[in-house]
Amino acid sequence: MSDAAPHTVLLTGFEPFERDPVNPSWEVARALDGWQQGGATVRSVQLPCVFGKAAQALDAALAQWRPSLVICLGLAGGRAEVSLERVAINLDDARIADNAGQQPVDTAVVPGAPAAYFSTLPIKAIVRDLRAEGLPAAVSNTAGTFVCNHIFYALMHRLAQQAAGAATLPGTAAPARGGFIHVPYLPEQAARVGGGAPSVALDTQAQALRAVIRTALAVREDVRETAGQLH
């Protein structure tokens, strides 16, 4: 695919879970549906907060849109920053039931597949650019072990398979890149939870996601600067 060819950015968000009436990950995705940037159009898809079904819905969206960039979003209530997740692990370990009542413990997302995959988004360049706009952002080294990590792993496994297939077919499009981002509570959710939980307004979350997409489309090689943590 040449850079001038039209292409699609697939943006997914989750339905509400854990008795919450709203999930900002879907509200943000929905707000960006149809947004155009650098020859790309955003297509937003809602995923069920259900192990297995979420990955099936993602597969259907990948088949429908054939995106060149995929960003999956989820809520991480209690985090203060937009979290650029670095690594997806091949493990489901649910502390609470999903929206279908399933609560897998220590099972593989994809049996026999690698233990982990790294995001192929330029996560450090994205953090740099969000902070330059005054937006709260950080690299995160765990997406947890619930449905968000599950979909992150399912996505990266699928993209890795696609890339392996493309490598055997010279002349095909560059493999799609993708990753996962956790967003904070909305202010009304934080107020319900109480205890001074951090939150970010929907408009600000949407602004952050537009900046994420801009950087992800523009930057191929991530910058090399530390975002490590001692613990």
Ligand code: PCA
């Ligand atoms: N957050 C949950 C699942 C759905 C969502 O938005 C998580 O972090 O796993």
